[in-house]
Amino acid sequence: MTSTTVAGVTVDRNDEGFFTDPDQWTEAMAPELARAEGIDEMTDDHWRVVRFMRTEYAQKGTGPTVRVLGKTSGVSIKELYQLFPKGPAKVAAKIAGIPKPRGCI
């Protein structure tokens, strides 16, 4: 675990870059986190997925997998991969400040 500064605030993240304490996250951090993942601009669709990740995490204690995202977020699998080419659930979780979703499918 390392402490890094995101949007001027010190936060704790693990070796892979996932927040270890989702409460440290604020929406103001998302654009900077997204840029680090190669996403230059957070569009409305990016936000929709990121907010969905936060809500799911808050309700279930774990982020959704790509399959669950595709079925329940209102964004299709194809669109999810266009928005987050390096892995929708993984990258969106990183931007949303929640731990990496665990699940094989």
Add this chain to the structure above:
Amino acid sequence: MSDTAKPDPITKVSIIISKGSLEGIYPGLIMANGARAEGMEANLFFTFFGLDAIHKARHDHIKLATVGNPGLHLATIAGGIPGVSTAMTHYMNHKMEQLDIPSIPEFVEMIADTGAGMYACKASVDLFGLEKNDFIEQVQDIITVGEFYEIAAGGQIIFT
């Protein structure tokens, strides 16, 4: 080299699916889907009976092998009784549905949507007298083994 040096991450996989049973097809699909979810490039290559996974008329009727499958802990003679394979397949599909594991047709379509490549093996297609039209639209091409290796270049190859 220090003890803490992390190995290079896997960035590309090519997965060969060569079997036509339920338990022969799912692992390759799960690995391909998982690879895309991790942001890796992934290609699926269907060969021999694995072609059934992308065959329009067959991919919705994939059965669990109840004969010659010691892992099932079912006597071979019992596994061979007509209807047993169908019943066991039905049971397995039901269990998977409860865990929200997609059916094979749905899974293959989903994996194509993730941007994974899907290819059929030319030698097997010729052997079984099939043509491009027999396969689901997500199959990009029927390719030779040489073309497969070209596509697989620079990545890991997984045979299932």
